[in-house]
Amino acid sequence: MNRDKPGIRRAVFTPVDTLARVDAVVRRLGDAIDLGLLADGEQLPGETELAAQLGVSTVTLREALMSLRQQGLVTTRRGRGGGSFVTVPDGPAEDRLRARLSDWSTEELRDLSDHWAAVSGAAARLAAQRTEPEDLEPLNRSLEELTRAEDTAARSRIYGRFHVELAAAAQSARLTRAEVTLQTEVGALMRLVLGEDEYLGDVLDRHRAVISAVHDGEENRARDLAEQCVRTSMTRLIELRLGSAHGARGPRPKEDLHGERAPSRNRLGDGS
Incomplete structure (x- = not known):
């Protein structure tokens, strides 16, 4: 995802749109730091500028920066050359x-x-309509990099980049921006579910199937596969959030790589 650093930075610093604005700013910047979108030692924009970019008041921003400092994610220096700097603990x-x-x-x-x-x-779905074979090169490259990635930070970055590149293959600027923004929200959390080699194999199979469907122009199948890829990962994240007996290592939802899914109590939205 660092291939489009200016676009990523714009997404990181777009306005937050929730009532809990302090928490939203902390979550946005904290996830961007953990995902590697903001580098260790990088200086954040000044308070007035950053507050305007995020669409919050300077008071809200200062509260958020205080929380980030308490978490050890930001250091504030006073005087000439001062400001708020990213600190990776x-x-x-x-x-x-x-x-x-x-x-x-x-x-x-x-x-x-x-x-x-x-x-x-x-x-x-749009990528299956619009792409030429050469447009799939970034997706195939990310698939190979994900195959070789050994640490969870690299896996989560490549996983997120795959979805951004899929939106880029759809030739939709709005969908691409939406994917980048989503990665600033949830991308870092994917580290919690991508640590298992067994599950990584499942992810690789799903990504490979998405590429195949897009390549073959199978619009509905490509859509279903991409949706299921996301939902499966989010189901595991929800299981981990719930602290279930199985947690993120619980049984996989019963589905195949064509998006077909058998009834399961782990299904999103059914109270799992």
Whole structure:
């Protein structure tokens, strides 16, 4: 995803649109730091500019920066050359991400799943209509990189980049921007569910199937596969949020790579 750094930065600093604006700013910037969209030591825009970019008051922004400082994600320096700087803590990122996941309600996660699945599904359907074989090169390259990725940070970045590149293949600027914005919200949390090699194999199979459907121009199948890829990952994240007995390592939803799914109590929206 760092291939389009200016576009990513614009998405990171777009206005937040929730009533809990302090929490929204903390979540937005914290996830961007954990996902590597904001680099260690990078200086954030000045308070007035950053507040305007995020669509919040300077008071709200200062409260958010205070919370980020308490989490060790931001350092503020005074005087000449001062400002707020990104600080990536030495401690395990998974611990921070689990704490951040607990700030999401299951209803918010399900709503996010619906939104993300809709965007990725629409992107895949349009990509199947509009792409030429050479347009799929970025997707194939990301698939190969994901195959080789060993740490969860790299896996989550490539996973998110795949979905952004899928939207780009749809030749839709709005869908691409929507995917980038979604990655600033949930991309870092994907580290919590991409640690298992077994599950990574499942993800690779799904991505490979999406590429195949797009290549063959199978619009509906491409849409269904892309939606299911997102929903399966979000189901695992919700299971982890709920702290179920199985957690993120629980049984997979019973589905195949064509998007068909048998009835299951783990299905999103059915109270799982």
